[in-house]
Amino acid sequence: MTLEAILKQTTDLPTFPAAALAVLKETSSADASANSISKHITQDQALTARVLRLANSAYYGLPRQVMDVSESVIVLGTRTVRNLCMVAATYPWMSRPLPGYGLEPYHLWVNSFSVALGSKLIAERTGAAQSDSAFTAGLLHNIGKVALSAWLENKLGSVQQIAQAEGLSFDEVERRMFGFDHAEVGAFLAERWNLPKPYVDVIRFHHQPEACGAGSPLVDITHLADHLSMNLGFGVGGDGLLYRFSEPAMSELGLTAGGLEELGAELSETYEKQEKLFLDNESASERRAA
Amino acid sequence: MGRPWGESDMSNTNSLVGMSDIQVVKGEGQLTIPGLAAGIGLCALDATAEVGGMVHIVLPISPTDRTPGRVGMYANTALPALLDMMEQAGAQRDRVRAAFAGGAQPVTGDKAESAQSLQIGVRNIEAVLKALTDLGIPLTDQDTGGHLARRLVFSVDNGVVTVQMANGPERLLSNLGGKL
16 A cells, blocks of 8 residues: 555544744744744634743743733744744644554653754754754654554554564564555655655654765754654653664764763753643643643 | 553552652552663662662763762662662661663664664663672562563562563563562
């Protein structure tokens, strides 16, 4: 069966709100202003509510209430607003369980958010990419799992067995089984949503950074952040650590295994605080109770 | 036994042990780490004093130039801290026995992994074994390596430690209390 045919038969495919895509594009433009960004945010009620809630949260400690989205953009800064919009756009379907990957409710969210934070840390440490682009790339890298999970539901045990018996990675077994893997499925969805090409590349090549060719720091960054998160155990599912680590991706960015471990320590120390900032109280308590 | 993967029984006496957490229980109680990857879940028990503890270690050795925010993060700082906490709860160090699980690794290629590769799981196992030796704590059982995540459950009242690989059955890792 082709990838297109599988997606056609998959119900409840994830979507990416038009307003969030417009914010993503607007915040990448040199001409962006608080007004131009807020114009897009206010097209979406959920995004508007989240941005206002964060601007008025105790973290920012403002002496008066911010009532206006445009003012919130000024208070929070363009990058934070953009990252918040990406979280708001993806959280509803990232919090679903994905039995095909052995992921309980919220596990994909935990994994994606930790890869987003890890990517941001690596981008800041290496200066190889903009940190907010790295955050978005990390957040979106596994969207393909949402679509492919239903097709793996009764096959997880077989995939694990084949991978372990033959020394293959999980994505290699997916490719053998379907002719494509969750990364390819995610890239297909990202293209359909008209996401900018660098994000499509990250989603497609995050398990095979060498296949993307040299000069793709965003792909290398996401690959390393993904491995850090997997090693630390953030939202790890039935595919566990059944993936290959790319040493060239690490050396391309001038990092060492020791340096990555230090970033892992930082990631594990900051995850909870950062999650509280990005999730509203209701979502955060639901997540922690799960 | 036989609980589905990822599902936890969290009643009043049951606690989740998060990353870098150290928890100590006197008497009855169950401690659980729901998802261990390269990290190590170590269980220790003084069966006579009925004091048990669990730590979720994330990384092997704390850098000398950096004080960890949480001592439970690194193997070399977590184990002494766990024993201190157990002693404060009434345990006697020479009666403590331990078991641990975790240390999973990514898939390796045809070539041997170079020293530059990310080998957190392997280094975590080595660091925990060294820390146990340095502290003179006997190790009863370990379940380490491989590529899959594990769930670790420690029932302090009877000293039973079970481990469950992702999508697999729950099985006995160790009976630290010897009371079965």
